[in-house]
Amino acid sequence: MDPAPRRTQSRTVLVTGAGTGTGALSSVSLAQAGHRVFASMRDPGGRNAEKAQALLRRTEDAPGELSVVELDVLSEESASAAVDEVVRQADGLDVVVHNAAHLLVGVTEAFSPEEVLRAFDVNAVGALRVDRAVLPVLRRQESGLLLWIGSGTTRAVPPFLAPTPLPRQPSTPSPSRPPGTSPPTASRPRS
Numbered sequence: 245m246d247p248a249p250r251r252t253q254s255r256t257v258l259v260t261g262a263g264t265g266t267g268a269l270s271s272v273s274l275a276q277a278g279h280r281v282f283a284s285m286r287d288p289g290g291r292n293a294e295k296a297q298a299l300l301r302r303t304e305d306a307p308g309e310l311s312v313v314e315l316d317v318l319s320e321e322s323a324s325a326a327v328d329e330v331v332r333q334a335d336g337l338d339v340v341v342h343n344a345a346h347l348l349v350g351v352t353e354a355f356s357p358e359e360v361l362r363a364f365d366v367n368a369v370g371a372l373r374v375d376r377a378v379l380p381v382l383r384r385q386e387s388g389l390l391l392w393i394g395s396g397t398t399r400a401v402p403p404f405l406a407p408t409p410l411p412r413q414p415s416t417p418s419p420s421r422p423p424g425t426s427p428p429t430a431s432r433p434r435s
C-alpha cells in the first residue's frame with residue numbers, strides 16, 4: 245500500500261519586501277506549498293505594480309493563495325494597516341517572514357553615517373515596526389511564528405560588502421573548526 249501523502253497544514257503568512265529576490269521566491273514557494281500568502285511591498289499600485297502582477301501570475305494555479313498588500317517597513321502606520329488587512333481577509337495570521345532589507349555594497353569609507361542609519365532603519369527597526377503591529381494579534385491567538393532572513397555578513401564581512409547593518413542572527417553553534425585554525429575574518433585587498 246502506498247504511504248499516506250504528507251499534508252502540510254495551510255498557514256497564513258505575511259512576507260515583507262516580497263517584490264524581489266528572496267521575498268518574491270519565498271512568497272511564490274509558500275503559495276505553491278498550499279499556504280495563504282500575503283506578499284507585501286511598497287507601492288504595489290505604482291512603482292512596484294509589475295512586480296505585484298508577476299507574483300499573482302506566478303501563483304494563479306498554486307494550491308495556496310497569494311494576495312499583494314502594501315507595507316513600507318519604514319512606517320508604523322503602513323505596517324499596522326497591512327496587518328489589519330491580513331487579519332481582516334484571513335481571520336488571523338500565523339507566520340511573518342521579515343525579509344525586507346538593503347544590502348550595501350561598496351567600500352566602507354564610501355558610506356556616510358546617515359546612509360548606514362537609513363539602512364539600519366529598514367533592516368532592523370523595520371522588523372520592529374511590523375512586530376509591533378503583529379504581536380498583539382499573535383498574543384490574542386496564543387500562537388504564531390516570526391522568521392528573520394539573516395545574512396552571514398553580520399558575522400564576517402567580505403571585502404566590498406560593508407557595512408551591512410542587519411540584525412544579528414541568533415547565535416547557533418558554529419561548525420567545529422580544526423584545532424589551531426582561526427575563524428574567518430574580513431580582509432582588505434592589498435594595494
Ligand SMILES: NC(=O)c1ccc[n+]([C@@H]2O[C@H](COP(=O)([O-])OP(=O)(O)OC[C@H]3O[C@@H](n4cnc5c(N)ncnc54)[C@H](OP(=O)(O)O)[C@@H]3O)[C@@H](O)[C@H]2O)c1
Nearest residue numbers: 261263264265266286315316317318343344345393394395
Ligand atoms: N541576496 C543575497 O545574496 C542575500 C544573502 C544573504 C541574506 N540575504 C537577505 O535576504 C533578504 C532579501 O535580500 P534580497 O537579496 O532578496 O534583496 P532584494 O532583492 O534587494 O530585496 C529587498 C526587498 O526589500 C524591499 N524593501 C526595501 N525597503 C523597504 C521598505 N522600506 N519597506 C518594505 N520593503 C522594502 C525592496 O523593495 P523595493 O523594491 O520597494 O525597494 C526589495 O523588494 C535580506 O534580508 C538580505 O539581507 C540576501
